Amino acid sequence: MLKRLAEKIEERSAVISVFGLGHVGLPLSRAFARAGFRVIGVDVNEAVVRRAELEHGLETTTDGEKATRISDFIIICVPTPLDENSQPQLTHLINAAETISKALSEEKFIILESTVYPGATEEILIPILEKTGLKAGLDFGLAYSPNRIDPGNRDWPLEKIPKVVAGINDECREIAMELYRSIINAELVGVSSIKTAEAVKLVENIFRWINIALVNELSIILSNMGVDAFEVIDAAKTKPFGFLAHYPGIGVGGSCIPVAPFYFQFKAEKLGLRSRFIELAAEINRAMPAHALAVIRRSLREHGRDLSGAVVAILGLAYKGDTSTTSNSPAVELAKLLAENGAKIKAYDPYVSEVEIDGHKLRSEGSIEECIADADCLVVATAHSLFKRLDLEMVKRLMRLPLIVDGRGVINPSACVDKGLRCVRVGGRDSSDGLLSQCA
Numbered sequence: 001m002l003k004r005l006a007e008k009i010e011e012r013s014a015v016i017s018v019f020g021l022g023h024v025g026l027p028l029s030r031a032f033a034r035a036g037f038r039v040i041g042v043d044v045n046e047a048v049v050r051r052a053e054l055e056h057g058l059e060t061t062t063d064g065e066k067a068t069r070i071s072d073f074i075i076i077c078v079p080t081p082l083d084e085n086s087q088p089q090l091t092h093l094i095n096a097a098e099t100i101s102k103a104l105s106e107e108k109f110i111i112l113e114s115t116v117y118p119g120a121t122e123e124i125l126i127p128i129l130e131k132t133g134l135k136a137g138l139d140f141g142l143a144y145s146p147n148r149i150d151p152g153n154r155d156w157p158l159e160k161i162p163k164v165v166a167g168i169n170d171e172c173r174e175i176a177m178e179l180y181r182s183i184i185n186a187e188l189v190g191v192s193s194i195k196t197a198e199a200v201k202l203v204e205n206i207f208r209w210i211n212i213a214l215v216n217e218l219s220i221i222l223s224n225m226g227v228d229a230f231e232v233i234d235a236a237k238t239k240p241f242g243f244l245a246h247y248p249g250i251g252v253g254g255s256c257i258p259v260a261p262f263y264f265q266f267k268a269e270k271l272g273l274r275s276r277f278i279e280l281a282a283e284i285n286r287a288m289p290a291h292a293l294a295v296i297r298r299s300l301r302e303h304g305r306d307l308s309g310a311v312v313a314i315l316g317l318a319y320k321g322d323t324s325t326t327s328n329s330p331a332v333e334l335a336k337l338l339a340e341n342g343a344k345i346k347a348y349d350p351y352v353s354e355v356e357i358d359g360h361k362l363r364s365e366g367s368i369e370e371c372i373a374d375a376d377c378l379v380v381a382t383a384h385s386l387f388k389r390l391d392l393e394m395v396k397r398l399m400r401l402p403l404i405v406d407g408r409g410v411i412n413p414s415a416c417v418d419k420g421l422r423c424v425r426v427g428g429r430d431s432s433d434g435l436l437s438q439c440a
């Protein structure tokens with residue numbers, strides 16, 4: 001079986017189905033199509049399927065069973081979020097596996113790319129596939145390869161990111177690596193077990209989760225010491241080894257960094273263990289929107305204005321710069337807190353048309369100008385490139401009060417001073433008088 005699959009990869013005659021055409025599945029499908037394979041994009045959402053077909057020229061379907069039947073490789077990229085109790089929600093994975101199992105036959109090869117806890121592929125995916133009577137590693141191939149894309153990061157497209165691959169056995173790992181070799185121009189890192197590859201992804205995300213929490217906490221303490229955390233970090237990162245820069249901000253969002261640590265924690269708890277680091281980081285990171293609220297409230301008060309009734313213009317709703325994703329976005333959480341505290345909020349995000357906050361729609365204004373006109377405070381909540389080039393003269397002209405609270409460290413404080421604006425960085429310096437943003 002595996003020899004024949006290797007030949008099909010070599011000849012580009014292998015047919016590849018990708019389940020889930022989201023942030024991960026869409027670029028992956030396009031990469032395989034560019035490499036010369038016939039790719040079938042599968043999604044349960046009609047609109048997603050239509051868009052992938054119209055905008056990206058992909059062959060797509062909502063019929064996963066049919067796609068599986070005609071495919072050699074089936075790659076699963078469905079969401080693995082948390083439920084309301086921060087527990088893994090694997091229903092999308094289970095549904096995809098059930099669909100695939102209906103058309104599974106010998107000589108097909110299944111690869112999971114979704115983020116899961118160590119052991120999930122073997123405990124959740126394989127039993128569903130083996131209900132067919134076929135055996136993973138013998139009758140059909142099976143591998144796990146975590147996805148590492150960084151949406152919005154133009155320097156590191158999928159093709160340039162080294163890829164970690166594990167198989168249910170050595171042969172399966174080699175075939176999966178052969179397949180990825182056709183699209184990845186970077187190192188392929190084979191690891192000894194699927195569990196190991198599952199853990200690699202979680203550890204990468206946990207590392208960021210904890211380091212961001214660390215700088216968030218240190219930045220507040222440093223500002224009370226009269227020290228600007230941004231200046232400290234920028235100087236510290238000149239050390240050529242042993243330090244990796246992370247920056248404070250209004251919080252951590254998206255479907256990876258605030259989620260993956262709890263997949264790890266779930267499995268740890270099953271073993272009677274827990275990571276205290278993950279819990280502490282959650283406490284700190286989740287409190288950052290409330291900290292930003294306190295900075296805004298205090299800054300407004302210093303201009304003689306109460307938060308209640310003040311007009312606050314929020315630039316950015318997405319969780320991350322130059323992306324449109326709002327899942328777990330701290331910008332949305334901050335908007336919610338501002339509204340709850342009586343502020344009149346307006347928002348502008350070039351990538352997001354609207355978000356829902358407590359059953360109410362918050363619509364993006366048509367432009368930065370419309371958003372900030374007559375505002376008492378401008379809050380930069382997302383590091384979109386457009387906001388890094390903010391026209392400060394226009395800001396000064398249009399706003400009622402000359403106050404910027406920069407939640408992403410993207411506005412140059414001295415340029416603000418030149419234009420007669422005050423810029424308070426969350427976790428950093430206050431441009432007006434050198435006082436630092438001191439909030440507990």
Ligand SMILES: NC(=O)c1ccc[n+]([C@@H]2O[C@H](COP(=O)([O-])OP(=O)(O)OC[C@H]3O[C@@H](n4cnc5c(N)ncnc54)[C@H](O)[C@@H]3O)[C@@H](O)[C@H]2O)c1
Pocket residue numbers: 019020021022023024025042043044045048064077078079080092093095096113114115116147148149150151255256
């Ligand atoms: N977004 C990222 O930056 C990123 C990076 C690395 C890894 N991941 C991981 O990759 C996985 C996918 O994430 P994403 O961001 O692409 O999710 P997404 O929400 O952007 O897209 C997932 C797609 O899967 C579809 N889907 C759901 N159930 C399905 C089913 N049974 N069959 C077919 N399609 C189905 C959804 O309709 C959706 O279009 C998750 O495990 C995530 O944690 C995400």
